[in-house]
Amino acid sequence: MRVAHVMAGAVQGGAEAFFERLVLAQHRAGLDVLAVIRREPGRAARLAAGGVAPVQLGFGGPLDWLTAGRLRAALRGFRPQVVVAWMNRAAGFARAATSPGDGWAMAGRLGGAYALKHYRGCDLLAANTQGLCDWITTQGWPADRVRLVPNFAADLAGTPPAALPFPPGAVPLLAMGRLHPNKDFPTLLRAMALLPTPVHLALAGEGPERAALEGLVRELGLGSRVAFLGWRQDVGALLAASRMLVVPSRIEPLGNVVLEGFSAARPVVATAADGPREVIRPGETGLLTPIGDHAALAAAITQLLDDPARAEAIATAGRAAFLARHAEGPVLAAWAAFLAEAAARKEQG
Structure with a gap:
């Protein structure tokens, strides 16, 4: 599976941290992964250290006339089967970078009650809670085009404790x-x-x-x-x-x-x-x-x-x-099923 993940989020945040975990875990699992991110040295360094050197783009506001073309060039060069857009800004740029004849499926990943207009053109949506899946369908999105795909956290058992700035006995x-x-x-x-x-x-x-x-x-x-x-x-x-x-x-x-x-x-x-x-x-x-x-x-x-x-x-x-x-294993399996379904929907037209 060749998958491109597009993230235009903030420097810090829960979705951004999970994006990094998922991209690196899929890479370790043998998927061919492209990460396209908003320019951010820390995120770029962490991804590169894990073996995924990201493409960094501007992902600016309405006057950013360069990012869509550069994103399109990156996607055409990589030839993904599925492009996953993380949150609204990435979804808008990914849609602008995609033409009807392109061979990749478009998927959106939602971690909150985002405006669904940004996900027009997506073949499938992934939501990380059942409550969010239900909300998406109440907004008129077809139930057969949204899937529950939960997050995973790193396995933190056995980590040595940090020193906290508190007195003895706290x-x-x-x-x-x-x-x-x-x-x-x-x-x-x-x-x-x-x-x-x-x-x-x-x-x-x-x-x-x-x-x-x-x-x-x-x-x-x-x-x-x-x-x-x-x-x-x-x-x-x-x-x-x-x-x-x-x-x-x-x-x-x-x-x-x-x-x-x-x-x-x-x-x-x-x-x-x-x-x-x-x-x-x-x-x-x-x-x-x-x-x-x-x-x-x-x-x-x-x-x-x-x-x-x-x-x-x-x-x-x-x-x-x-x-x-x-944990990483069951969530990677859920993501694999989600990506396979998105690709199949594209192939079936």
């Missing part, structure tokens, strides 16, 4: 994600104010809300109990150093961090946003609390801190769920 919690209103870290900080002082929070991520969050830390008197770590690539090490993972999002179509928590055998406490609600079996593989309810979030964290045996059982069940559904 009980470290971990939260990760873009510092953005959708992630609702203020609710987590307010929950922290209800927890005993040995409990500390490591917050890995960066974004436009950082100054406001730092101000809230001061307002709540949390002081050195909260550490802002910035963007980190050593997710497994951070999880290994933490007692549990907390995901307080208001909007979370999937929540790759939940899968990473499962993978690392860490108990997960999350709010009942769409993705965590679909992935977590409440009380078995994690705990779910109402969105925006800091008291309920604090109570759920306290339950697991006060009952280590229950926390360990939840972590073990999460790890088993990861291996069954969200």
Whole structure:
């Protein structure tokens, strides 16, 4: 199978991180893979280190008259069977770079409720949750042209722990994600104010809300109990150093961090946003609390801190769920079936 993945996303983000994991995993599995990305030195270096030297293009705004032609040249040179467009901008440029006579199938990969007008011309869509599949069909997209293809996380079991900037005896919690209103870290900080002082929070991520969050830390008197770590690539090490993972999002179509928590055998406490609600079996593989309810979030964290045996059982069940559904092997098999179907649809006209 020859597959071209086109990603015009941000420097950091869940979809962007999974794009890198999938491209490199498919390459290791023997697929002939082309990665076309928006210019970004870090992503390019990570892909090249894994054996996939990417094509880097501008993927700019309305006045970018060069990218579509350059993308078309790259695709014609590579001759893929399937082109997978990741998110709206990539889908628009991929459509502009494709002519009716080209031999490749067009597929779109969606990780959220994106405007489907960008995916006109796609033979097939991949969505990473059943809830998103259902939403796509309610928007008028034919049900026989959308498939559930879940994400996988890296297997983080056994990773040595990172050093966290907390004093001896601290009980470290971990939260990760873009510092953005959708992630609702203020609710987590307010929950922290209800927890005993040995409990500390490591917050890995960066974004436009950082100054406001730092101000809230001061307002709540949390002081050195909260550490802002910035963007980190050593997710497994951070999880290994933490007692549990907390995901307080208001909007979370999937929540790759939940899968990473499962993978690392860490108990997960999350709010009942769409993705965590679909992935977590409440009380078995994690705990779910109402969105925006800091008291309920604090109570759920306290339950697991006060009952280590229950926390360990939840972590073990999460790890088993990861291996069954969200490890590299089963997800690569799902992607292989998806790509084969997309190619077959193109061949059948």
